[in-house]
Amino acid sequence: MELAKPKVIIEDFADMLNFEPEQNTALAPVQGGITEMDFSLMEPFPNHRFKLYEGQQLADMVDSVHQFGILLPIILWHTEDGRHLILSGHNRRNAGQLAGLIKGPVIIKENLTHDEAVLIVTETNLRQRSFSDMSHSERAYCLAQHYEALKSQGKRNDLLQEIERLLNPHDSDENSTSVQLEQKLESREKVGQEYGLSASKVGRYIKISTLIEPLIAKVDTGEIAFLAAYDLSFVENRNQQQQISDLMESEGYKVDMKKAELLRSYYETGKLTDTTMVQILSGEKTRKLKSNKPQPFKVKATVISKYFTNEQSPKEIEDTIDKALTMYFENLNTEVVD
Numbered sequence: 185m186e187l188a189k190p191k192v193i194i195e196d197f198a199d200m201l202n203f204e205p206e207q208n209t210a211l212a213p214v215q216g217g218i219t220e221m222d223f224s225l226m227e228p229f230p231n232h233r234f235k236l237y238e239g240q241q242l243a244d245m246v247d248s249v250h251q252f253g254i255l256l257p258i259i260l261w262h263t264e265d266g267r268h269l270i271l272s273g274h275n276r277r278n279a280g281q282l283a284g285l286i287k288g289p290v291i292i293k294e295n296l297t298h299d300e301a302v303l304i305v306t307e308t309n310l311r312q313r314s315f316s317d318m319s320h321s322e323r324a325y326c327l328a329q330h331y332e333a334l335k336s337q338g339k340r341n342d343l344l345q346e347i348e349r350l351l352n353p354h355d356s357d358e359n360s361t362s363v364q365l366e367q368k369l370e371s372r373e374k375v376g377q378e379y380g381l382s383a384s385k386v387g388r389y390i391k392i393s394t395l396i397e398p399l400i401a402k403v404d405t406g407e408i409a410f411l412a413a414y415d416l417s418f419v420e421n422r423n424q425q426q427q428i429s430d431l432m433e434s435e436g437y438k439v440d441m442k443k444a445e446l447l448r449s450y451y452e453t454g455k456l457t458d459t460t461m462v463q464i465l466s467g468e469k470t471r472k473l474k475s476n477k478p479q480p481f482k483v484k485a486t487v488i489s490k491y492f493t494n495e496q497s498p499k500e501i502e503d504t505i506d507k508a509l510t511m512y513f514e515n516l517n518t519e520v521v522d
Contacts, residue, residue: 218257221268221290223277226260229269229301233325234309237275242282245275249283257289259308261301268292271301272308302329319404320413324393331390388414396422398429407432408439415444419451427461437465446470 237245258273270277271293280288293304306329309322318326392400392413399416402408408416416439419425428447431437439447446464450456463469483505492501 218289218291220287221258221260222287223281223285225268226258226277226290227267227269228274229261229271229305232270232274232305234274234305234322235319236278242275242279245279246282249276249279249285254280254285254288257291259304260290260292261296261304262292262294269301271304320389320392320410321400321404324389324400327386327389328393331386391417394420396425396429398433399425402429402432402439408444409441412439412441412444415441415448418448419456421451424451424456424461427458428465431462431465435465439465442470443467 236242254276256273256276258276259271260268260273261271262268268290273288273290277288293301296304306326309326388410392403392410395403395413395417399408400413403410403413416425416428419428428439432439443464446469447456447461450460450464460469488501492504
């Protein structure tokens with residue numbers, strides 16, 4: 185589902201967030217009660233999982249900043265220890281710096297819990313980007329955080345609605361948050377409905393989000409297929425996940441569907457040891473044993489035409505060949521006895 189681009193009227197933001205700028209010489213009041221802050225005073229959100237724009241997307245954003253400035257304020261969290269962490273606007277800050285600006289418009293949020301801050305990071309990214317443009321790791325991270333938010337009712341619902349108003353102040357009815365969907369739906373179904381995914385797909389993404397960073401990064405690059413990553417995520421021991429990642433790096437092992445299924449099966453039955461892990465990843469466990477049965481053999485058309493006519497059926501040809509071979513081996517055995 186393509187989410188609507190945010191329509192911004194600067195004057196609306198102060199009322200929306202009940203923002204009161206604190207007295208700080210680093211902050212300069214601007215139109216509508218929004219404040220400007222030096223980029224150097226802003227810090228990226230810890231363990232921020234969303235990739236910064238690159239290439240043409242970044243170039244377009246820098247050009248836009250050159251022409252119009254930063255239109256959508258950066259959302260900051262003023263923490264108890266006095267830091268200003270970016271909740272929404274990592275790309276705006278980056279583009280602003282590349283465009284030669286030293287400061288930009290900000291909205292400052294205070295009195296947040298860490299979970300609420302994480303929710304703002306997740307929700308604003310989901311609503312400002314196209315879900316289809318996100319990497320697998322970004323989708324997994326978003327959906328996992330969103331799912332947890334939907335399971336927690338009350339205060340977080342209010343926060344979701346506030347974020348929606350922030351990003352779409354004039355379209356809140358048309359682009360309602362998932363908490364406004366029918367309550368009878370399960371949480372995964374709500375998330376799936378909003379982003380055009382089945383509940384099972386949402387569940388797989390949420391499960392994949394539990395993979396360690398090096399493994400989920402391989403899903404982004406295509407080294408591990410999505411469904412293989414899902415099976416691999418059932419190896420819940422993070423030390424063993426790290427071992428798998430290390431072996432892939434050091435030995436060049438690949439993880440396909442069969443290997444991922446085996447790793448999951450051995451883990452769930454308590455049989456995933458260092459030895460079996462290597463055997464699975466090296467392919468030893470998935471390698472087919474050679475069969476004692478003779479391999480199928482096709483008689484060439486030139487041989488068939490040499491001894492048979494077009495009028496003869498395949499069954500007649502097969503019977504004749506069978507009789508001929510019987511006579512051949514009988515004569516061969518007679519010669520050996522003699």
